[in-house]
Amino acid sequence: xxxxxxxxxxxxxxxxxxxxxxxxxxxxxxxxxxxxxxxxxxxxxxxxxxxxxxxxxxxxxxxxxxxxxxxxxxxxxxxxxxxxxxxxxxxxxxxxxxxxxxxxxxxxxxxxxxxxxxxxxxxxxxxxxxxxxxxxxxxxxxxxxxxxxxxxxxxxxxxxxxxxxxxxxxxxxxxxxxxxxxxxxxxxxxxxxxxxxxxxxxxxxxxxxxxxxxxxxxxxxxxxxxxxxxxxxxxxxxxxxxxxxxxxxxxxxxxxxxxxxxxxxxxxxxxxxxxxxxxxxxxxxxxxxxxxxxxxxxxxxxxxxxxxxxxxxxxxxxxxxxxxxxxxxxxxxxxxxxxxxxxxxxxxxxxxxxxxxxxxxxxxxxxxxxxxxxxxxxxxxxxxxxxxxxxxxxxxxxxxxxxxxxxxxxxxxxxxxxxxxxxxxxxxxxxxxxxxxxxxxxxxxxxxxxxxxxxxxxxxxxxxxxxxxxxxxxxxxxxxxxxxxxx
Numbered sequence: 001x002x003x004x005x006x007x008x009x010x011x012x013x014x015x016x017x018x019x020x021x022x023x024x025x026x027x028x029x030x031x032x033x034x035x036x037x038x039x040x041x042x043x044x045x046x047x048x049x050x051x052x053x054x055x056x057x058x059x060x061x062x063x064x065x066x067x068x069x070x071x072x073x074x075x076x077x078x079x080x081x082x083x084x085x086x087x088x089x090x091x092x093x094x095x096x097x098x099x100x101x102x103x104x105x106x107x108x109x110x111x112x113x114x115x116x117x118x119x120x121x122x123x124x125x126x127x128x129x130x131x132x133x134x135x136x137x138x139x140x141x142x143x144x145x146x147x148x149x150x151x152x153x154x155x156x157x158x159x160x161x162x163x164x165x166x167x168x169x170x171x172x173x174x175x176x177x178x179x180x181x182x183x184x185x186x187x188x189x190x191x192x193x194x195x196x197x198x199x200x201x202x203x204x205x206x207x208x209x210x211x212x213x214x215x216x217x218x219x220x221x222x223x224x225x226x227x228x229x230x231x232x233x234x235x236x237x238x239x240x241x242x243x244x245x246x247x248x249x250x251x252x253x254x255x256x257x258x259x260x261x262x263x264x265x266x267x268x269x270x271x272x273x274x275x276x277x278x279x280x281x282x283x284x285x286x287x288x289x290x291x292x293x294x295x296x297x298x299x300x301x302x303x304x305x306x307x308x309x310x311x312x313x314x315x316x317x318x319x320x321x322x323x324x325x326x327x328x329x330x331x332x333x334x335x336x337x338x339x340x341x342x343x344x345x346x347x348x349x350x351x352x353x354x355x356x357x358x359x360x361x362x363x364x365x366x367x368x369x370x371x372x373x374x375x376x377x378x379x380x381x382x383x384x385x386x387x388x389x390x391x392x393x394x395x396x397x398x399x400x401x402x403x404x405x406x407x408x409x410x411x412x413x414x415x416x417x418x419x420x421x422x423x424x425x426x427x428x429x430x431x432x433x434x435x436x437x438x439x440x441x442x443x444x445x446x447x448x449x450x451x452x453x454x455x456x457x458x459x460x461x462x463x464x465x466x467x468x469x470x471x472x473x474x475x476x477x478x479x480x481x482x483x484x485x486x487x
Contacts, residue, residue, distance in 0.1 A: 001033070002111030002139055004075045004092045006044070006060050009036040016277055016310045016330065027283040027308070028332070035096060035109070038062035038071055042485040046075075050454070050477035053080030053087075071096045082472040085118035085129055085171075104146030111139045119167070121468045124296065130170045138162040151195045159208075161185045177294070181214040200232040202245075217291040217299075223252040239267040245279075254284055254305055273316045275328075282307035289338055289351045297340070297349045304353050308334040314363075324367040331360040340396040349396060355389040359401065379408035386430065400466065404428040419443045427463075435463035451480045 012032040014022070022030040043061040048054070058075030073094045081087040091114045099106040119131040141159040148154055162184050169177035187208025194201045210222045230245030244262040261279020268274060285303040292299040314328025336353035365380035382405045388395065406426040413419055421441045428434035439456045454477040463471055 002092050002094055002113035002137055003033060003035065004058060004060070004073050004094060006046070006058065006075075007035050007071075007073055007094050007096075009034045016279070016281075016312050016332075025283045027281050027306070028310075035094075036071065037069065037096070037098060038064070040064075040485050040487055042483055044481060044483040046479065046481035048077075048477060048479035051475050052082045052472075053078070054475075054477060055079070067100050069098045081118055082475065083120065083470065085120040085132070088115065088117035090115045090117075104144050107141075107143040107145070109139070109141045109143075111137075113137045118171075121470070123167075123468075124169070126468060128169070130172055132168050132171045134166045136162075136164045152192065154192045155190065157189050159185075159187050159189070179214070179216045181212065181217060183210065183212045185210045199234060202228075202230045202232075204228050212287055214287070216293060217287045220287060220291075221252075223250075225250040236266075241265045249282075251284060251305075257282060257305070257307075271318050271320050273318070274314070275316060276311075276313040278309070278311045280307060280309055283338075285338055285351070295348070300351045303338060303351060304336050306334060306336045306338050306353065308332045308337075322368060322370045325365070327362070327364045329360070329362055331358075333358050342394045345394065357386060357388050357399075359384055359386045361385055374413040376411040376413075377409070379406075381406050399430050401430055402427055403430050404434075417445050419445070429465075432464055432466075435461050437461050437463065448484060449480065449482050451478070453478050 012034065013029065014026075014032065015029040022032065041062055041064055043059075045057075045059055047057045049056075056075065056077030058073065060071070060073035062072075063070045071094075074092065076089070076091045078089045079087060092111070093113075094111045095109070097108045099108075113136070115133075115135045117133055119133045120129045122131060122133070124131060139159075139161050141157055143155060143157040145153070145155045163182070165179070165181045167179040168174045185208055187206060189204065189206040191202070191204040194203075204227070206224075206226045208224050210220075210224070212218075212220045226247060226249050228245065228247040230243055232241060232243045234241050242262065242264045245260070247259045247261075248256070249259065250256045259280040259282065261277065261281075263275070263277040263279075265273055265275040282305050284305045285300075288299065289303055290299050290301050310330070310332040312328055312330040314326060317323070317325040334357040335355075337357045338351050339354050339357075340349040340351045341354075342349055361382060361384035363380070363382050366378065368377040382402065384401050384403055386399055386401050386403075388399050404426070405428070406424075408424040409422065411419060411421045419442070421443075423439045424436070425438075426434070426436045436459075437456075438458045439454070440458060441452055441454045443452045444450060454475075456475045456477070457471075457473055460474040462473065465471060
């Protein structure tokens with residue numbers, strides 16, 4: 001995504017089938033990045049440096065008046081890499097504007113990112129260390145938000161996304177093996193919300209056309225149309241909220257599917273609430289799953305979409321002496337789950353629709369933010385029990401999930417300007433050794449100048465998130481920024 005961290009206002013994480021409004025491939029949920037719309041005019045410059053030749057700089061600014069606002073940012077970041085052939089260079093350019101008109105609020109968004117990086121161990125055996133990749137992504141969207149009536153809101157959006165991905169197996173001999181994929185997606189979506197005496201009704205439609213040109217995957221086109229509807233009901237003096245919904249989805253190469261679901265919540269008291277949801281979700285095979293081919297992998301054009309029935313139930317406690325708690329149980333019964341498998345080690349990997357994968361577990365989180373105490377604590381624990389139904393001896397992805405994860409964080413405010421954050425993470429992945437990682441950041445925030453010092457992986461833990469890539473060890477980083485703001 002061509003979005004710099006300074007562009008982000010907040011990140012929403014939606015778990016399970018409740019993410020159906022975001023489209024057909026939100027199989028386990030969705031991550032929704034909300035970009036900023038600055039309230040004031042400002043100019044900001046930043047720079048950073050650190051271990052492994054880390055460096056970077058960025059420039060962002062905003063101009064606005066009563067009718068129009070503009071936001072623009074540009075950044076360039078680079079590193080020599082934490083091990084052989086992991087150097088990278090990344091450039092981001094992002095523009096966003098809002099225009100208030102008599103019809104509604106017109107929004108324009110555009111971005112471009114250029115990323116060049118060494119891919120040692122990313123895709124092939126660790127014995128092959130000279131892989132490189134170059135990615136360019138362009139994004140543009142024009143939106144219009146209107147209110148045809150006091151109780152009705154209607155939004156339109158036209159969007160385009162282009163992605164170019166070049167992969168070279170050996171940069172010392174680039175003609176030996178090279179992939180080049182270029183994809184374009186053009187689409188239109190509309191969403192409306194109608195509030196009335198029987199509740200709130202939401203309707204939406206998304207239609208897009210995808211085109212792919214690839215020297216490995218071939219040339220393909222695909223039309224996707226999605227229609228969703230949901231209705232929110234309230235009863236018992238707003239203590240009970242029930243939201244049934246349905247998504248109707250059409251793929252030109254996979255046909256039409258219907259996916260219903262329902263979310264519900266009930267306030268037991270002013271601070272305690274129980275909730276639950278159930279729904280169908282699904283994901284179509286990627287073009288890589290269908291058509292990719294190299295000496296170690298072969299695609300399967302006969303793959304079918306994978307789907308699942310997901311459940312969740314839990315309890316939430318809000319603001320009891322500055323404490324917030326949440327605990328839930330979840331279950332997902334996956335059918336025709338796609339995994340790359342083989343029966344003999346010397347065979348190439350090939351994707352297939354497994355009989356099924358069942359995942360269930362527990363999720364717990366807490367947050368303590370006392371009003372008169374300069375400390376903020378948060379943490380969580382997740383347990384996942386997964387079971388694969390299939391006869392394959394070797395499986396690449398189906399059972400790669402975390403079994404146990406423990407998170408903890410503390411934010412200490414030493415003064416109005418000085419903040420210290422420490423984050424702890426323990427992970428026990430099903431097919432890899434467990435590990436513990438601790439990070440810390442010290443920040444000084446002045447009126448116009450701010451600085452930070454980071455140490456990630458303080459104890460230099462050696463670990464992997466997948467079975468090929470060793471993650472970075474201890475990494476020191478320093479940064480400074482200057483922001484001039486005008487009301």
